[in-house]
Amino acid sequence: MSVTLRGRRRRDGRLGARNHVLVLPSVVCANQTATLIGSEPGAVAVVHQHGCGQVGDDVAHTERAFLGSATNPNVGAVVVVSLGCETIQGRRLARLIERGGQRVAFVGIQQLGGTFKTVDHGRLAVGRLRAELEADGLVEAGLEELVLGIAADGATRAVRELAEAARIAGASVVLAVPEGARGDWEGAPVIGYGQAAAAGISVVEQAGEGTEQHLALAGAGAQVIVSLRGPGRAPQGFATGPVLAVAGDPGIYAALEDDFDLDGSSAGAEDVWRRVISVFNGEQTASEKRGARDFVLHRIARTM
Amino acid sequence: MEQLTGYPRPDGRWGVRNHVLVLPLHSAANLAAERSAEGLAGAASVGHQWEGIEGDPDQERIASTLAGFAANPNCFATVLIGIRREDTAIAKAAVRRGGRIHLVAMADHRGTAGTVAAVRPLLERLLAEASLTQRRPMPISGLVLGLECGGSDALSGITANPALGVASDLLVAAGGTSILAETPELIGAEHLLAARAATPEVGRRVLEVITGFESAIRDLGVDVRGAQPTPGNQAGGLTTIEEKSLGAAKKGGDAPVAGVLGFAQPPERPGLQIMDTPGHDIEQMVGMVAGGANLAAFTTGRGTPTGSAITPVLKIATNTAIYRRLEGDIDLNAGAILDGEESLESMGRLIYRRLLEVAAGELTSSERRGNREFAISRTVSPMTAFSG
Numbered sequence: 001m002s003v004t005l006r007g008r009r010r011r012d013g014r015l016g017a018r019n020h021v022l023v024l025p026s027v028v029c030a031n032q033t034a035t036l037i038g039s040e041p042g043a044v045a046v047v048h049q050h051g052c053g054q055v056g057d058d059v060a061h062t063e064r065a066f067l068g069s070a071t072n073p074n075v076g077a078v079v080v081v082s083l084g085c086e087t088i089q090g091r092r093l094a095r096l097i098e099r100g101g102q103r104v105a106f107v108g109i110q111q112l113g114g115t116f117k118t119v120d121h122g123r124l125a126v127g128r129l130r131a132e133l134e135a136d137g138l139v140e141a142g143l144e145e146l147v148l149g150i151a152a153d154g155a156t157r158a159v160r161e162l163a164e165a166a167r168i169a170g171a172s173v174v175l176a177v178p179e180g181a182r183g184d185w186e187g188a189p190v191i192g193y194g195q196a197a198a199a200g201i202s203v204v205e206q207a208g209e210g211t212e213q214h215l216a217l218a219g220a221g222a223q224v225i226v227s228l229r230g231p232g233r234a235p236q237g238f239a240t241g242p243v244l245a246v247a248g249d250p251g252i253y254a255a256l257e258d259d260f261d262l263d264g265s266s267a268g269a270e271d272v273w274r275r276v277i278s279v280f281n282g283e284q285t286a287s288e289k290r291g292a293r294d295f296v297l298h299r300i301a302r303t304m
Numbered sequence: 305m306e307q308l309t310g311y312p313r314p315d316g317r318w319g320v321r322n323h324v325l326v327l328p329l330h331s332a333a334n335l336a337a338e339r340s341a342e343g344l345a346g347a348a349s350v351g352h353q354w355e356g357i358e359g360d361p362d363q364e365r366i367a368s369t370l371a372g373f374a375a376n377p378n379c380f381a382t383v384l385i386g387i388r389r390e391d392t393a394i395a396k397a398a399v400r401r402g403g404r405i406h407l408v409a410m411a412d413h414r415g416t417a418g419t420v421a422a423v424r425p426l427l428e429r430l431l432a433e434a435s436l437t438q439r440r441p442m443p444i445s446g447l448v449l450g451l452e453c454g455g456s457d458a459l460s461g462i463t464a465n466p467a468l469g470v471a472s473d474l475l476v477a478a479g480g481t482s483i484l485a486e487t488p489e490l491i492g493a494e495h496l497l498a499a500r501a502a503t504p505e506v507g508r509r510v511l512e513v514i515t516g517f518e519s520a521i522r523d524l525g526v527d528v529r530g531a532q533p534t535p536g537n538q539a540g541g542l543t544t545i546e547e548k549s550l551g552a553a554k555k556g557g558d559a560p561v562a563g564v565l566g567f568a569q570p571p572e573r574p575g576l577q578i579m580d581t582p583g584h585d586i587e588q589m590v591g592m593v594a595g596g597a598n599l600a601a602f603t604t605g606r607g608t609p610t611g612s613a614i615t616p617v618l619k620i621a622t623n624t625a626i627y628r629r630l631e632g633d634i635d636l637n638a639g640a641i642l643d644g645e646e647s648l649e650s651m652g653r654l655i656y657r658r659l660l661e662v663a664a665g666e667l668t669s670s671e672r673r674g675n676r677e678f679a680i681s682r683t684v685s686p687m688t689a690f691s692g
Contacts, residue, residue: 028586029454029610032675049353049679052534053584056524085455085536085606110455110536114630115609115673210355211331234332234355234387234410255388258415259332290416292335296353301524302683303582304488304532 004143006281007223008076008136012101015145016073016136017223017280020044020240021129023122024070026082026090027051033115034081037107037122042130043079046239046295050303051088058301061206063088063096064194065297068219070097070104074241076133077103079125081118084110103129146171147197148276149222151213151243153177153230155184158246161269162226163201169273173201174220176213194219208298214238215297224276228264235259237287239295242279245286246272261286309664310442310598315402317377318446320598320663322437323348323614324430325379326423329370329386329394331355336416337385340423346431348613350678362682365567367394369680372568372594375403378614380434383423387411401570406430439665445479445574447663450592450600450615451555452485454585456533457540457605459622461551463651464603464638468620469557470652471601471659472576476559481574483565483592484556485581487517488532492546493553497578502560509564513580520683532583536606555603567681568594585610587681589617599663601655609633610677611670616662619669620655635669 008016023045025034031047038045046069050062066088070078078097082090094106105125112118148166152159154177163173174197175185182190182203189202197204197220207216210233217225218241225243227235232252235245246264247253253263262272279285287294311319326349328337334351341349350373354366371394374382381404384395389409398405406426413419451472453460472482484490490497494514501507533542542548562575568591571577581591585608589600593615600615602608605622607630621627624639636658640646646654662668 028584028677028679029608031677032609032611032673047351049586053532053582053587055521083455083536083606083608085534085539085608087534089535109609109633110607110626110630114607114633116632209357211353234330235415236332236355252411255411256415258417259410260415286415290335292416294331294334296331296355299682302520303584303587303681304521 002142003140004277005141005145006138007141009139010073010136014073014221015141015223016076018074018241019133020075021126021133022046022070022075022078022240023126024066024078024080025051026066026080026088026093027086029083029086030081030109033109033118036119037079037081037126040123040126043126044239044293046293048295048297050297050299052086053304054087054301055304056301058299059087061193061300062297063093065215065219066093067096067100068194069215069240071100071102072218072221072241074223076136077129079105079107079122079129081122082106082108084108103132105129143170146280147221147223148173149217149220149225150175150228151217151225152228154181156228158264158269159228162228162272165269165273167201172197172199174217174222175201175203176207176216177203178209179206191220196221206298206300211236211294211296212298214243214294224280226272226276235286236294237285237292239293242285243287244272244275244279259286259290308442308444308660309439310446311380311437312440313377313402317402317596318442318598319377319379321378321614321616322380322434323378324427324434325374325382325614326427327370327374327382327384328352329384329391332387333385333410336410336419336423339420340427344427344431346434347427348676350613350676352678352680354680365683366680367397369568369590369594370394371397371401372570372596373590374398374405375401376593376596376598376614377402378598379403380437381406381430383408383426385410385419385423443479444475447475447480447599448571448597449475449480449482449659450589450597451482452585452588452600452602453552453555453604454602455604455606455608456537456542456548456551457622458542459642460603460605461554463641464620464622465551465554467638467641467648467651467655468555468601468603470649471655472555473557473559474652474656476576479574481571481577482556483571483577483579483595483597484553485579485588485592486552486583487514487580488545488583489549489552490514491518492549497553497561500561502562506561506564510561510578513564513578517580540605565595567591570596582681584679586677586679590678591681599659601659603638604634607634609670609673609675611668611675613676613678616668617670618659618662633669
């Protein structure tokens, strides 16, 4: 094993590139309470717009997205913030997260009696979990422990070259592309949404489009995501992991230079791959520096 | 009761608040919007998850939602943050809908940091201007009240909803406008609402909208009962969607139905309106606010803290236990009806009076807590969704 990665050794044996405490509302109605809890040092609160009024397979799909983000190795502990009457029940979600091997605390607004009491309980939980996750020691490891996620619009040359460079170096690569472009990856195994990436190159099912894909990749265990979007697309990050944003054309790179990491018209696969390693080992991406907390759920049915 | 006051807008509408709103037009602008408004009293921002990906079948609906929200009369002015300066369609639509709009493009400022640096001085200038405008005597007809219930229980249809219906009837009788929404929660009550339509055409539209929603759900191949009533509703004693609906429709009182509105569409005349929205609390609230609701009333049995960034939301508990339990998150207790302290009529008058006080400037619980939930409503999921 050649040592090139430094990260947190999680209880389930995986390696984390970051050490976040995620504050996760199980429903949009808990967003503000989660945000107030997330102001506690060392916590990252996400907000989203779902968790209620959902039907059919869409419920399970959203639950898998929550679960995947909560059990990604970049996250060392989770506080689930529930309202109480939502479709995606927070308590059940917390149990699933715990069963997934993660440290988890649960706070419920209706159960605890309102915003302020829930915020108090949630902040205490963050402090407690923060101390606990120090047990996940910093270790050195080989590239075979890296899961690289690539978010893309299709099977472009840049995507293929980066995936190949990572694979040859020994990393696992998981790709998220719109459902219609999944067929471009002949021979690559398809993994279900929320399933762990396979060795080599695999493609995740129902990953959605654009920034939605970041959640699909986190759910497959990716510690670093590279966003290789087409021309003109704006750069976005992910709440609990680094996203290397590569501009799809020189025009959009020049216009939004501060929010991109690389210009795809001048950076080749080897340049991106080198950055992936240094980002894994602690270098902050543009989205991390600016504090982007993007967390976009892919829906497969309309809201009721 | 003192004279109602508000902020007159150039297009004749009235605001009951005087916010300066920062609204992203693309989710990549969320952080810039939030940072721009941070720490500036009177400035509000919301975030959302729309990226405007080409070919989005809900493009028109979402653009209309964002334009209407930006143009709500509770905003003195709105700063829209987009990606490119050429993308002006939503800003133009917001201006047509009566908004005072400034558009800032991130591409002109190299990204988030530069955009925030450009927007903050603009906000400070707009806030200074806003602080110079004063409340004026306002007619009741300037009020557009959004009616909502969330986290319903078996008491919703017995206490808070019918009491809110009394308040809505008082508002409508005084020349104001009320919006009843949550289409899935009207399923089963459509015949009663259609019978109250002011014209045969409105009656036809009532049936069309409610049965249309039902069949759209059926086409998905799912049972409406998977989401309605929700787990919380069921724990609260509601057994069927019909039962929930008959209770939910009571928020609209007994007034004639004056109009039927599409999602985020502004009313054309005063009186009771029905807006076609999902039952999702936040999508519904955003739809009504985008349609011009400058005031909202929200009944809750299980208890919910949510609010709106720009429209004050008066929350009403259906039972005393939840009112006490969620101390301070709920404004009024309609459980007093069951406790024998108020009648439906007296509770309805109390709600009406509190609504006028809130319109005149009194802050609601969710305003004090800074709740600003926001969600984009879709009619279809993005294009690839059904292939799996």
